[in-house]
Amino acid sequence: xxxxxxxxxxxxxxxxxxLGGEIYEPATSKLVNTGAWRTNxxxxxxxKCRHCLMCVPYCPDSSLPVLYGRLxxxxxxxxxxxxxxxxxxxxxxxxxxxxxxx
Amino acid sequence: MKKQGLVEFRWHGRGGQxxxxxxxxxxxAAFAAGKYVQGFPEYGPERMGAPITAYNRISDTRCSVHCxxxxxxxxVVVDETLLESVDVTRGLQAEGAVIINTxxxxxxxxxxLRGWKGRVCTIDARKISEETLGKNFPNSPMLSAAVKVSGxxxxxxxxxxxxxxxxxKFANKPQVVAGNMDALRRSWQEVQE
Amino acid sequence: xNYNDRLSGNEAIAFAMKQIDPDVMAAFPITxxxxxxxxxxxxxxxxxxxxxxxxxESEHSSMSACIGAQAAGARAVTATSSAGLALMYEMMYVAxxxxxxxxxxxxxxxxxxxxxxxxxxxxxxxxxxAGWIQIxxxxxxxxxxxxxxxxxxxxxxxxxxxxxxxxxxxITSHALENITLLDTESVKAFVGEYNPENYLLKKENPLAIGxxxxxxxxxxxxxxxxxxxKFAKERILEVAAEFEKxxxxxxxxxxxxxxxxxxxxxxxxxxxxxxxxxxxxxxxxQGVKAGLIKIRVFRPFPAEEIAEALKNVKAxxxxxxxxxxSAQGGPLFAEVRSALYDLESRPKAVxxxxxxGGRDITPQHFQxxxxxxxxxxxxxxxxxxxxxxGQRG
Numbered sequence: 001x002x003x004x005x006x007x008x009x010x011x012x013x014x015x016x017x018x019l020g021g022e023i024y025e026p027a028t029s030k031l032v033n034t035g036a037w038r039t040n041x042x043x044x045x046x047x048k049c050r051h052c053l054m055c056v057p058y059c060p061d062s063s064l065p066v067l068y069g070r071l072x073x074x075x076x077x078x079x080x081x082x083x084x085x086x087x088x089x090x091x092x093x094x095x096x097x098x099x100x101x102x
Numbered sequence: 103m104k105k106q107g108l109v110e111f112r113w114h115g116r117g118g119q120x121x122x123x124x125x126x127x128x129x130x131a132a133f134a135a136g137k138y139v140q141g142f143p144e145y146g147p148e149r150m151g152a153p154i155t156a157y158n159r160i161s162d163t164r165c166s167v168h169c170x171x172x173x174x175x176x177x178v179v180v181d182e183t184l185l186e187s188v189d190v191t192r193g194l195q196a197e198g199a200v201i202i203n204t205x206x207x208x209x210x211x212x213x214x215l216r217g218w219k220g221r222v223c224t225i226d227a228r229k230i231s232e233e234t235l236g237k238n239f240p241n242s243p244m245l246s247a248a249v250k251v252s253g254x255x256x257x258x259x260x261x262x263x264x265x266x267x268x269x270x271k272f273a274n275k276p277q278v279v280a281g282n283m284d285a286l287r288r289s290w291q292e293v294q295e
Numbered sequence: 296x297n298y299n300d301r302l303s304g305n306e307a308i309a310f311a312m313k314q315i316d317p318d319v320m321a322a323f324p325i326t327x328x329x330x331x332x333x334x335x336x337x338x339x340x341x342x343x344x345x346x347x348x349x350x351x352e353s354e355h356s357s358m359s360a361c362i363g364a365q366a367a368g369a370r371a372v373t374a375t376s377s378a379g380l381a382l383m384y385e386m387m388y389v390a391x392x393x394x395x396x397x398x399x400x401x402x403x404x405x406x407x408x409x410x411x412x413x414x415x416x417x418x419x420x421x422x423x424x425a426g427w428i429q430i431x432x433x434x435x436x437x438x439x440x441x442x443x444x445x446x447x448x449x450x451x452x453x454x455x456x457x458x459x460x461x462x463x464x465x466i467t468s469h470a471l472e473n474i475t476l477l478d479t480e481s482v483k484a485f486v487g488e489y490n491p492e493n494y495l496l497k498k499e500n501p502l503a504i505g506x507x508x509x510x511x512x513x514x515x516x517x518x519x520x521x522x523x524x525k526f527a528k529e530r531i532l533e534v535a536a537e538f539e540k541x542x543x544x545x546x547x548x549x550x551x552x553x554x555x556x557x558x559x560x561x562x563x564x565x566x567x568x569x570x571x572x573x574x575x576x577x578x579x580x581q582g583v584k585a586g587l588i589k590i591r592v593f594r595p596f597p598a599e600e601i602a603e604a605l606k607n608v609k610a611x612x613x614x615x616x617x618x619x620x621s622a623q624g625g626p627l628f629a630e631v632r633s634a635l636y637d638l639e640s641r642p643k644a645v646x647x648x649x650x651x652g653g654r655d656i657t658p659q660h661f662q663x664x665x666x667x668x669x670x671x672x673x674x675x676x677x678x679x680x681x682x683x684x685g686q687r688g
């Protein structure tokens with residue numbers, strides 16, 4: 001059996017599913033737009049950000065991408081808008097905006 | 103109704119004295135002689151000094167029965183102080199025998215046996231053990247006495263099988279082999295009836 | 296090549312593990328299975344096996360370590376009893392639902408309480424619905440033989456289920472008895488290598504296991520397990536046939552003893568079946584048509600086969616070494632009586648719960664049960680269908 005997780009959905013029969021729900025391909029999180037679950041949206045003010053990166057380990061969804069030691073924005077495809085990043089930011093660089101729209 | 107060619111033993115001892123080991127050694131010796139064997143303990147509180155019971159079935163065919171032995175042919179008592187608290191001859195077959203570790207003579211110890219009318223054999227396993235092994239390990243002498251009294255195994259083969267078994271068991275301390283063999287031989291000679 | 300030896304049931308299992316030389320053993324000691332990890336640790340220390348031995352702090356951890364190891368692509372084994380098995384409970388379901396064919400040597404012991412170290416089947420019966428294959432042994436020989444068959448059964452790509460090899464604590468685990476062993480080369484050839492198609496350490500093929508299932512997937516995964524359990528019956532027989540070729544010893548889903556023309560019969564599990572055989576022999580000598588069925592495989596349960604084997608019997612006693620507090624009999628009774636339901640004409644069936652916490656059972660006890668069955672067979676009153684045996688009062 002060589003089924004891809006991307007081909008398994010709520011209409012798949014038990015014969016069409018991998019044994020034990022094993023997932024044979026990497027990065028299946030790319031398949032699900034959890035950003036659509038967001039009701040509030042974090043907004044990053046780049047001017048205020050000191051790149052201390054305190055927000056990064058607090059983010060429960062790994063939605064704060066870092067490049068060369070600098071926060072480069074928010075991954076809105078996965079961010080669920082929990083607001084923890086805004087809460088822990090010491091510089092007021094992240095604020096929460098009402099609504100899920102970016 | 104008893105299976106043909108089946109001899110059953112019950113061992114009484116105290117935790118830590120080696121009654122279970124003696125029982126397993128008897129099974130080993132009988133296995134070496136080509137018999138079908140069972141050797142198994144019945145654990146009580148699993149503590150040093152607590153009374154324990156162990157059993158042997160020695161047979162010409164495989165025994166499927168796996169219960170305790172209520173009506174043994176032979177009873178071996180590794181510690182004579184047990185006679186106060188345990189009815190060791192309970193269920194013992196009338197033509198069987200009880201073999202007791204004691205310096206006393208059979209006639210003297212019989213009165214502690216709650217009316218047992220059959221054979222009583224005694225062996226001073228403690229003395230033999232202390233003289234041959236330098237310590238009180240009564241199981242080798244008790245094993246030898248049990249084999250002789252019951253006649254389940256023939257002497258020469260028993261002695262040579264045990265020598266081989268001890269050499270294997272005490273590969274790291276070969277000096278113990280001779281002492282254990284002395285204990286077996288002396289007990290074979292000294293068991294009284 | 297077979298050769299004769301004498302080993303206790305625990306020694307036999309440890310020796311089977313040594314011959315198999317699994318990749319990982321993770322275990323926590325508990326009476327009466329302690330000797331298995333003890334002996335095996337000696338093999339590891341002596342360099343006689345290549346196994347990674349993982350000493351853990353609990354049975355929950357030993358099963359967790361086995362799950363991790365098996366998922367990584369290793370062959371993992373463990374051993375436990377009683378409360379140890381109970382502590383594994385949560386992880387037992389993870390192992391089976393993740394389809395990891397771990398092998399567990401279960402040395403059956405009563406569950407607390409009251410605290411008791413002796414044999415009954417309450418531990419493995421308590422976990423009978425966890426999705427593990429369960430195979431029971433009458434003696435050291437069967438424990439050894441069953442353990443050797445566990446991996447070829449569980450690891451088959453269409454089975455992929457963990458296997459529990461059970462034997463009776465103390466009664467067989469600590470009883471030295473004659474045994475016929477296979478040479479290690481034959482064992483290795485028979486058991487083979489563990490080559491799963493996918494595993495965590497396979498770098499060409501990234502794998503995630505144990506995903507969260509929403510309601511829309513969970514039931515389908517359970518049906519997969521159930522379907523594999525159905526197929527396991529066939530695989531168990533295939534493996535038994537292969538095993539017979541190298542050992543000369545024949546195994547099925549259960550053993551039928553003097554059942555050809557039996558009018559009264561027992562159904563039971565484990566070492567007591569051997570004791571009951573002595574009662575059957577004696578009754579046969581008196582001309583009584585007595586027989587017995589000894590369950591070897593309890594999961595998957597061989598319902599149709601048992602119904603077939605019992606269809607001509609007039610009265611049957613189904614004997615459980617575990618209470619289920621259903622107020623109407625033990626788990627084996629429930630399974631067997633249910634299996635009989637589809638027969639056109641059914642034997643009368645009564646259930647007994649016996650041998651709890653090491654309570655001894657003798658051929659005389661079984662004689663008494665056969666006596667009752669003979670009365671029932673002659674048209675006598677069935678009496679209470681759920682009773683106990685061997686207790687005072």
